Amino acid sequence: MSTDENMRGQVFTIDALLSVAIVLLFTAATLNFSLSIRHTRGSIHDEKLADDVLVMLDGQGFLQQNITIINRSIDSMLRNTRQYRAEMHHYEANGGTFVLLENESVGPVPENFSEVSVSERSVATYGGLNDSRIANFTTVRLYIWR
Amino acid sequence: MGWLCLASRMRCLRGFSISADFMLAAFIFFIVFAYSVEAYHQNLRLYNAEEARKNTEISALAATDVLLKTHGIPGDWELDAGNVESVGLVGRPNVIEPAKLSALQAMDYNHSREALGIGMDYYLSVVPLTGEAVMEKGQRMEGDAVVASRLAIYNGSYVRVTLYVYG
Numbered sequence: 082m083s084t085d086e087n088m089r090g091q092v093f094t095i096d097a098l099l100s101v102a103i104v105l106l107f108t109a110a111t112l113n114f115s116l117s118i119r120h121t122r123g124s125i126h127d128e129k130l131a132d133d134v135l136v137m138l139d140g141q142g143f144l145q146q147n148i149t150i151i152n153r154s155i156d157s158m159l160r161n162t163r164q165y166r167a168e169m170h171h172y173e174a175n176g177g178t179f180v181l182l183e184n185e186s187v188g189p190v191p192e193n194f195s196e197v198s199v200s201e202r203s204v205a206t207y208g209g210l211n212d213s214r215i216a217n218f219t220t221v222r223l224y225i226w227r
Numbered sequence: 228m229g230w231l232c233l234a235s236r237m238r239c240l241r242g243f244s245i246s247a248d249f250m251l252a253a254f255i256f257f258i259v260f261a262y263s264v265e266a267y268h269q270n271l272r273l274y275n276a277e278e279a280r281k282n283t284e285i286s287a288l289a290a291t292d293v294l295l296k297t298h299g300i301p302g303d304w305e306l307d308a309g310n311v312e313s314v315g316l317v318g319r320p321n322v323i324e325p326a327k328l329s330a331l332q333a334m335d336y337n338h339s340r341e342a343l344g345i346g347m348d349y350y351l352s353v354v355p356l357t358g359e360a361v362m363e364k365g366q367r368m369e370g371d372a373v374v375a376s377r378l379a380i381y382n383g384s385y386v387r388v389t390l391y392v393y394g
């Protein structure tokens with residue numbers, strides 16, 4: 082049997098191929114959209130929670146303390162409802178620039194950053210009563226996740 | 228064309244091709260197409276419901292933001308709660324003032340709904356992280372609720388401020 086005879090009765094058109102491709106694309110897009118809806122919920126709620134924690138720590142003057150005190154305070158606020166990691170970066174003014182003095186951190190590094198909410202707050206210390214220049218500042222970043 | 232068919236049946240069918248394979252392919256194609264259209268409509272319904280819920284969630288979080296980040300309007304609204312435009316519970320961010328909390332508890336429920344800026348039924352509680360609720364307002368209801376939970380300080384203790392909004 083020749084190849085031509087084997088092909089007898091086969092119908093192949095670009096139109097058919099195109100229509101199948103369009104339907105498959107449409108189905109894939111629909112499924113992808115469906116999955117994305119479930120992920121758009123985001124974590125606005127946890128962002129607000131992280132912000133609350135830092136605002137309260139700031140109000141109590143803890144942001145200028147060390148990481149151990151911060152860790153203890155966060156622990157007493159979140160009470161195992163969330164996992165967290167806190168990072169402190171201390172900077173000091175040095176001739177018009179800020180030099181990183183020290184990094185401190187507590188808590189595990191999150192594995193999946195897409196599910197992590199972050200809040201950051203900085204506190205500055207000025208040169209003195211008659212000196213409005215910033216002498217040093219500390220940035221505290223709080224990551225929370227479930 | 229009718230006179231041609233009468234003249235010769237073969238001439239009438241010239242150019243037509245039909246096979247079981249083709250019918251099966253068309254059938255599968257339409258099944259997939261129908262599934263896609265149905266999935267699309269289902270997603271659209273899901274998306275609309277999710278959007279509505281998200282808007283309610285944003286309203287609830289915004290209401291808790293106003294409660295825990297502002298003094299309210301006017302700033303001393305607790306002295307005359309009948310004229311309150313916006314309810315704020317704090318003097319400093321996230322530090323609840325007992326007088327403002329008491330004034331909110333005493334306020335007419337319908338009035339408080341408007342003053343909170345949600346316009347929907349709600350239930351608000353302020354509960355220490357260890358202990359009994361220090362304040363509850365509104366009614367817990369059956370059904371789906373959007374919950375906004377925040378942390379604050381009340382009388383030197385950490386409290387959880389939880390707002391349930393029933394859309």
